[in-house]
Amino acid sequence: MNTILTVIGALLTVLWGVAHLFPTKxxxxxxxxxxxDNKHIITMEWINEGATLIFLGSLVIISLIVTGEPVQYxxxxxxxxxxxxxxxxxxxGFKVKFLPFKxxxxxxxxxxxxxxxxxxx
Numbered sequence: 001m002n003t004i005l006t007v008i009g010a011l012l013t014v015l016w017g018v019a020h021l022f023p024t025k026x027x028x029x030x031x032x033x034x035x036x037d038n039k040h041i042i043t044m045e046w047i048n049e050g051a052t053l054i055f056l057g058s059l060v061i062i063s064l065i066v067t068g069e070p071v072q073y074x075x076x077x078x079x080x081x082x083x084x085x086x087x088x089x090x091x092x093g094f095k096v097k098f099l100p101f102k103x104x105x106x107x108x109x110x111x112x113x114x115x116x117x118x119x120x121x
Contacts, residue, residue: 009114010060017053
């Protein structure tokens with residue numbers, strides 16, 4: 001059961017990271033007429049979040065291959081990072097009408113919970 005929850009949390013995180021990369025151009029366009037700098041900042045943030053999510057999920061997947069006590073610390077560290085991203089998204093993106101912004105805190109929190117439970121069971 002713990003491996004299943006760990007895989008679910010990790011894959012959900014990786015997939016959501018990949019999902020962030022594809023609509024980047026449309027996300028930036030959805031902000032309307034904004035400065036070029038703001039477009040770059042939004043692009044940077046969007047891609048950065050996608051890359052971070054892919055990294056975090058991949059790190060956990062790797063932890064399934066490498067066993068031992070350090071793996072539990074990695075999973076807890078990833079869970080903390082996901083909860084931090086969840087809080088940031090909750091106080092910023094959750095206020096935006098664009099649905100994926102509203103899904104981020106939920107997906108991050110569910111992934112973190114799966115990873116923590118998967119690590120302690």
